[in-house]
Amino acid sequence: MFGPVLWRFGGARDPLREIQRLQREMNQIFSGLDQPLSQEVPPVNAWVGEGDVIVTAELPGMDTGNTDISVVGDTLTISGSRKAEALKEGESYHRQERSHGQFKRTLQLPFRVEADKVEATYEKGILRLTLPRAEADKPRKISVRSE
Amino acid sequence: MMEDNVTYRRDPARSPVETERTRNRRVYVPKADIIETGNSMVLYADMPGADEKSVDVTIEKNILTISAMVTPREAEGRSMFYAEYDIGDYERAFTISDEVDRDRIDAVVKNGVLKLTLHKMPQAEARKITVRTE
Numbered sequence: 001m002f003g004p005v006l007w008r009f010g011g012a013r014d015p016l017r018e019i020q021r022l023q024r025e026m027n028q029i030f031s032g033l034d035q036p037l038s039q040e041v042p043p044v045n046a047w048v049g050e051g052d053v054i055v056t057a058e059l060p061g062m063d064t065g066n067t068d069i070s071v072v073g074d075t076l077t078i079s080g081s082r083k084a085e086a087l088k089e090g091e092s093y094h095r096q097e098r099s100h101g102q103f104k105r106t107l108q109l110p111f112r113v114e115a116d117k118v119e120a121t122y123e124k125g126i127l128r129l130t131l132p133r134a135e136a137d138k139p140r141k142i143s144v145r146s147e
Numbered sequence: 148m149m150e151d152n153v154t155y156r157r158d159p160a161r162s163p164v165e166t167e168r169t170r171n172r173r174v175y176v177p178k179a180d181i182i183e184t185g186n187s188m189v190l191y192a193d194m195p196g197a198d199e200k201s202v203d204v205t206i207e208k209n210i211l212t213i214s215a216m217v218t219p220r221e222a223e224g225r226s227m228f229y230a231e232y233d234i235g236d237y238e239r240a241f242t243i244s245d246e247v248d249r250d251r252i253d254a255v256v257k258n259g260v261l262k263l264t265l266h267k268m269p270q271a272e273a274r275k276i277t278v279r280t281e
Contacts, residue, residue, distance in 0.1 A: 043232035049225035056220075058195040058232055060259035085182060085191065094181035098193050110228065125195035125259015128220075 041103040042078070042127070052132040053109050060125035061098075067122075069129065071115040076131065079104035112137040170216070173235030177213070177261075181241075188247065188265040194237045195259040202261055204254050209245070213261060214238040 042057040057078060059067075067080035084100040087093070113131040121128045168174065177192040190213075194202065197215035205212045219234040246267045253264040 040231075044229070045227065045232060046229040047222035047225035048228045049222070052225075054222045054225060058259075060193040060195040061191075062258060085180060085189075087182065088184070091182055091184045094183055094188070096180050097178040098180050098191060099178075122258070124198050125193070126220075 040105060041099060042105065044078075044105065044107065046107070046109075048110055050133075051138075052130055053111070053113065055107065055109075055129045055131065057105075057127045057129075058125065059122075059127050062122070062125070062127070064122050067127070069118070069120055071113055071118055071131065074109045074112045076107045076109055076113075076129070077104065078107075078127070168236075170236065173233060174238050175235050176239050177215075177237045179239065186267050186269075188243075188267070190241075190261075190263040190265065192237075192239065192261040192263075193259065194256075194261055196234060197237060197256065197259060197261070199256045202254070202256050204252065204261075204263060206243070206249055206252070209242050210240050211243045211247075211263075211265075212238070212240040213263070215261070 042059045044055055044057045046056075047054045055076065059080070059082075062080060062082055066082075067078070070077045079102070081102045082100045084096075084098075109131060112134040114134050117132045119130040177194045179193075180191040182189045182191075192213055194215045194217075196217040196219075201217065202213070202215045205214075215237040217234055217236055243265065247265045248268045251266040253262075253266075255262045
């Protein structure tokens with residue numbers, strides 16, 4: 001339900017957004033499946049290591065040709081669309097719960113990344129991005145000399 | 148050293164006894180679209196993280212159950228710092244009508260989406276009872 005949400009990008013800066021998010025989550029809990037997807041699409045998880053950050057996004061049934069991933073400095077943008085199943089004549093929906101349409105998500109990464117070396121894979125409906133930390137942004141070790 | 152209140156604490160069973168899964172994992176209900184066509188029903192279910200090996204489709208009497216086990220892919224040497232979705236298994240059951248042919252169900256998993264095609268029995272389409280007067 002709530003999941004292991006540790007913190008959100010920029011969340012601490014904007015309390016109104018946090019309240020809206022809480023409201024959305026409460027609505028989701030009580031609304032059941034018939035409501036349109038109100039959370040931000042796609043949901044993402046992120047892991048951070050010393051030299052890179054891994055971002056995964058749940059995007060089942062996505063057309064990889066329609067997806068756009070861009071990185072500028074420390075900002076990652078994932079956008080694309082998912083089409084609803086086209087109905088032929090005489091066909092009708094019994095239920096339609098899966099979301100479709102355009103999505104766009106912008107995330108602020110914990111550091112600047114090397115845009116040229118970003119790797120993206122799409123497997124089993126999960127987009128996985130490996131974003132290496134920019135050389136210029138890596139912490140520098142300063143050796144102390146004795147004189 | 149054992150603490151008494153821990154040793155003797157027992158959970159009362161629910162009545163009727165609820166079945167539990169052997170895997171202590173969260174289970175999610177996959178979102179689904181069901182489309183009725185002339186001679187079949189097509190079900191799409193979003194199961195990100197599931198593939199053709201992990202998805203199970205079973206029919207017992209008129210209950211169609213779809214389930215999938217998802218193995219989380221860890222990111223070694225890195226620590227999670229932001230999470231919006233949790234990884235778990237999927238399970239959902241639907242009641243289906245008698246006109247679905249149990250022997251002709253096609254299941255395909257592609258990009259984390261399960262597509263089930265449930266064909267209707269040819270006889271069921273034509274079965275119509277004429278009402279007579281006496």
